[in-house]
Each structure stands twice: as C-alpha cells, then as structure tokens.
Amino acid sequence: MMTEKExxxxxxxxxxxxxEKKWVFLTKERILGKEPIFFPFLKPAFAGLLFILILFGLSxxxxxxxxxxxxxxxxxxxxxxxxxxxxxxxxxxxxxxxxLEELSKIAEKNDVKKLAPAINEAKESVAQATKNxxxxxxxxxxxxxxxxxxxxxxxxxxxxxxxxxxxxNPAMVVAKYLIEDFEKRTLTKDQKQILEKAKGCFENxxxxxxxxxxLTIGQ
Amino acid sequence: xxKLKKEFSKIYDKYVEKIFRFVFLKVNSKExxxxxxxxxxxxxxxxxxxxxxxxxxxxAFLYQTARNLITDYYREKGxxxxxxxxxxxxIADPRQNLEKxxxxxxxxxxxxxxxSQLDEDYQNAIIWYYLDELPIQEVANxxxxxxxxxxxxxxxxxxALREKLEKV
Numbered sequence: 400m401m402t403e404k405e406x407x408x409x410x411x412x413x414x415x416x417x418x419e420k421k422w423v424f425l426t427k428e429r430i431l432g433k434e435p436i437f438f439p440f441l442k443p444a445f446a447g448l449l450f451i452l453i454l455f456g457l458s459x460x461x462x463x464x465x466x467x468x469x470x471x472x473x474x475x476x477x478x479x480x481x482x483x484x485x486x487x488x489x490x491x492x493x494x495x496x497x498x499l500e501e502l503s504k505i506a507e508k509n510d511v512k513k514l515a516p517a518i519n520e521a522k523e524s525v526a527q528a529t530k531n532x533x534x535x536x537x538x539x540x541x542x543x544x545x546x547x548x549x550x551x552x553x554x555x556x557x558x559x560x561x562x563x564x565x566x567x568n569p570a571m572v573v574a575k576y577l578i579e580d581f582e583k584r585t586l587t588k589d590q591k592q593i594l595e596k597a598k599g600c601f602e603n604x605x606x607x608x609x610x611x612x613x614l615t616i617g618q
Numbered sequence: 619x620x621k622l623k624k625e626f627s628k629i630y631d632k633y634v635e636k637i638f639r640f641v642f643l644k645v646n647s648k649e650x651x652x653x654x655x656x657x658x659x660x661x662x663x664x665x666x667x668x669x670x671x672x673x674x675x676x677x678a679f680l681y682q683t684a685r686n687l688i689t690d691y692y693r694e695k696g697x698x699x700x701x702x703x704x705x706x707x708x709i710a711d712p713r714q715n716l717e718k719x720x721x722x723x724x725x726x727x728x729x730x731x732x733x734s735q736l737d738e739d740y741q742n743a744i745i746w747y748y749l750d751e752l753p754i755q756e757v758a759n760x761x762x763x764x765x766x767x768x769x770x771x772x773x774x775x776x777x778a779l780r781e782k783l784e785k786v
Contacts, residue, residue: 400780400784401780401783401784403776403780406776406779406780406783407748407776409725409729409783410729410733410744410748410749410779411748411749412722412725412726412729413639413643413726413729413730413733413749414639414749415722415726416638416639416642416643416726417635417638417639418634418635418638418651418652418655422652423634423635426634426652426655426656426659427627427630427631427634427659429656430626430630430656430659430660430663431623431626431627431630431663432623476720476723477723480720480723480724480727481646481723481727
C-alpha cells in the first residue's frame, strides 16, 4: 500500500506535461500580436529552440546505426505511450512500415554495417505490431490496408535481402480476424465467393491476397 | 494598450503551462488542449483589455474560463468526461535516456489514467493543490467550499487516487 507522500510524489510527475514551446510562442503572438524582436537568434531561448529543432530535423531522416537514430526512436516512443489503446495497432503498423522502409534503404545502399541493427529494429517493430493486433482483437479497413502495405513491403525487403526477417506476421493476424468477422455477417452470393477464395489463399499462406480480396468486400 | 499587452504577456507566461496541463488532463488530447487553452487566454485577454469586467483574481478567472470551455467541449461533442488517452507528445524530454523516459511515461500514464477515473471535484482538488500548488484558500474559492471542507475533500481525493492507483 502506497503512502500519501508516495501518491503526492507520483502526482507531481504530471508536471512534465507541458505544451510545445513553438505553440506557446505562436499562441501568444496570435493573441497579443508580434513582439518587436530584432535579433531573436541571439536570445538563449531561441538558440536552444533552434538547436532542438535542428536536432529533431536531423533525427527524422536518420537510419539505424546512426547517431541521431536514438532521438528519432525516443520521439516515436513518446508518441505511442499516450495514443489511445484502440489506435495503438494502427500506430504500431505505421512504425513497423517505417522500420521496413529504413531497412529497404540500407539494403539498397548495401550498407553492411547498419544492416544488422536495421534488421533487429524491423524485427522488433513487426513483433510489436503483431502483439498489439493480437491484444486488441479488432480490425477495421484502415488496419487491413496498413497490414497489407506492411506485408508487401516485408516480402519486398525479404526478397532483396534473400533472407526471412521475422516469423511474426501481422497480415496473417488481420486476415484471420477479418475472415472470422465476415463469416458472421450476412453476405451476398458474390461476397460469399470472394470470402471462400480468400479462405483458400489463407490456407496457402498468401495473406496479402487475402487482405486484397477482403478489402473489396468491405467497399 | 502596450502597457496592458505587457501585463497580459506576463500573465500568459506565468499560467500557460498550468492551464494547458489542467485542460490536457481533462480532455486527453494535445490538439484539443491547445485549442481550449488558446481560447481560454483569448477570452481572458478580451475581458482584460476592455476593462468592463474587472478581473479580481486572474488565476481563478483563467481556471474558470478553462472549465467552462471544457464543459462546452464535452456538451458539443456529446462525450463523457472519462475517455481514453489521445496524447500527442507534449512531454518527451530528449535529455532523458530511452529506458528512463519509457519508465517515466508509463508511470505518468498510470497516474493520469487513475486521476481521470476520479470525480471532477477530486481531480480539480488534486491538480490545483498538489500539481499547481495553489494556496488552500484559492482552491477553496475555485471549488466554492470552505477551507476546512476543502481540506477534507483533498484528503478524500488522495485516498481515492491511491485506491485507483492500486487497481490501474
């Protein structure tokens, strides 16, 4: 059982919730008009803000194994923590797509040094996306589209690297949930045919095709 | 006008973080918190510059305006006040290392979740007294209660939060 003091200490952690400096500055300007600042870049606060913006800017394009990559991951993780539970699978799929995109760029450049960290990042991210999908047990059209994009990208990267990145498969999870969902619905004759075809593709492990087919039913 | 602007500029700098945090903890969305905070200061500035209605206590006026806007927001949207989080990233501190930040974020989310499950008066009492460190008299005024009644409320609020934290 926590003491009152411990609870108060925990409450005070919330002081770290702060608005973005840029927003604070722009809102004040919007309400009160522009303040005459002649050499803003000489002010320490501006220099600090500029430095952070440059740092963030550099980090957004960085790849695994590069110095600013940690900042990029830190910012992304910061975003995921406060995203609503039901939105998390979409965000994790987006992040997994990003990791595969990074891996694809590294593979294209044949940058051997960065290849191992990039594969690990992609592997972890795809596993995280799968975990979230299994946990949420809910899929919608947007998730299906993102999972399809991820599956295609994964296949593409695996073909280029000539190796399997991971056994985890978000597309399979989404395909399974979608099939189960459509089986419970009343479908037209054509839709039933598409569903049967999709089930066949699922058996053959062609999850991208399953998603493509089932997305046509949902339209 | 310049004098008024200068004066209000100081008020803005002093309270913007507190009002943003207060709103954010109620709406759980960075964008909505930004909109409502901005509107809070805009409305206060309108009253402040016109001088028709004297603002006795700026902090109380700001919190009350923010509360009204939050109520209007939920009324318009037809939403319940307890909703799931939808935060952008107002708190990522690049100075912390990744592991520390992750632990901190998860702990903050736990507290935020527990706090959001309390009654509105309990939430406000905790935010104003422990987070924003307003004097007890001011918290009492904001809650429209006597000081002893406010002390009791704060004590109950902490107890309720502790119970929620055990469950979250």
